[in-house]
Every structure is written in C-alpha cells, then in structure tokens.
Amino acid sequence: MEAIESKVGEPASDETVLVDAARAGDVSAFEKLVRRYDRNVFRIAQHITQNREDAEDVVQDAFLKAYQNLGQFQGQSKFYTWLVRITVNEALMRLRRRRPERMVSIDEDVKTEEDSMPREIADWSPNPEQLYNQAELKEILGKTIQGLPPSFRTVFVLRDVEGLSTEETADALDLSVPAVKSRLLRARLQLRERLNKYFKRRD
C-alpha cells in the first residue's frame, strides 16, 4: 500500500523577500502573500468554525493580524506555518464566541482511545466518491467532519487536507508531536467509521 503524498510544496524562493518588504510597510508585497495563501486560510477557518460568515471574518482578521505583527515573525518557521497558527487561534476564538456553553480548546482530549477503535469493518466500493454527485459528496463530507471534536478536525485539516508535516502541525498548534499523532489517528479512524455507511460496498 502506498503512502499518502504531501499536498503543500516548499514555499517559493521569493517568500523571504516578500515578507521583508511587507514588514517594512510594502502593502503590495503583502498582497502577494495574501493571494498565495488566502484559499488555505479560508479552508482551515471554515473547517474549524463550520460557519461561512465566521470563516470570512477569520480570513480578514488573520491576515490583518499577520501584517500588524510581522515584526515578531522571526523566520524560524515558515511564514505559512506562522500564518496557520494565527488563523487557528482566530478560528477557535470565533468558535468559542458562538458556543460559549462549551469550552473549545485545542488541548481538549476527548474520551479514551476506545472511541476510535473500529466498530464496523466493511470494505468500500472501488470508487466510493463516484456513488454521489459533487454536491451530495460535499454534503456528506461536510456533515461527517462537523461531527468531530474541534481539536480533532483542526489536526486533520492541517495535516491531511493542507498537507503540513506532523512537526509543522505541532508547531502551529503548540502541541507535542505525540499529541498530534494521537489526535490525527483518532480523527482519521472516526471519519472512516462515519463514512462507512455512505461508502461501503453494496453487493
């Protein structure tokens, strides 16, 4: 079985130049960084908040905050990882505002390992995503990921959708590498379990 390939490549070589120019107040240089990463930031924000309006606000607030605080970006991590960290914080803040009755934390560790043990073992159709049209598939995937605890879906979106490495995900979320791996395993297994009912082979 082949391993999953990473989606995000190395940053373009002009990135340091753009960051330095933006730090000195060059808004057009910053605009290039916005165009480079706004789709990623929106995707992350929408995955975490599960709310379109909040995601739009997070995109604006995260980029503005990044611009205002570029002086504190030391270049030890990639600009994108630093931007992701800001985005996640903004998104979790929005989520907490919308759900004040429930504490939302990235440190949230839900239940025990038992919750992710496979219960139903069923093989899937050869191309399960082709069983549904594009709109139906998006609805299924959206509904399924919405059911995960925020801390799990945050790790899943950074690691598996955006393709950050385990170390970059840990860095962006202030978690240890083992904590990222544990959440990722549980997120992946829970999603798999929930998708069974839509994708299993019907012979």
Next chain:
Amino acid sequence: MTCSEFLKELTDYLDNSMDDRTKAELEEHLTWCHNCYVVCNTTKRTIEIYRGSELYELPEDLRGKLQAAIIDKCKCSKPENPGK
C-alpha cells in the same frame, strides 16, 4: 503483531514515516489480517477523498472581496516594530 499494535502504528504507516523493519512487520500483518487490511485501506481512502474533495473552496467573487477588504485594512494600519 496484534491488531491493536497494528492500529497504533497506522498513522505512521500511512505517512510512510517509519523504519523499514517496522514497515515490513506491518505489511506482514496485512497479508493475513483482512480486517486490518480493510481498516488501513478505507482510512487511506478517507484521507484521499477529503484531500481531493475541494470542500470549502473559496469562491472567486468572495475571494476578490476579501482580498480588497484585507488590503484596505492593511493600508490603514502599520506593521508594529517594522524591521527586525
């Protein structure tokens, strides 16, 4: 190797971040354990389906509006501590 030992290593196996010896042990387990083979395969498909789904793509018209709003706000604001 037991099934729960296999499951603990599943994330590293799917990410191909393990030594050759452990990988060989896992693959040996997969040759005879149908349940772990199915869990492994469907978990891999789960990741691939989400990655290829274009779920939550930013529509171009909204993208333009957000970019304009961000740049407007940046123009009215200055980076703190400019220069390293």
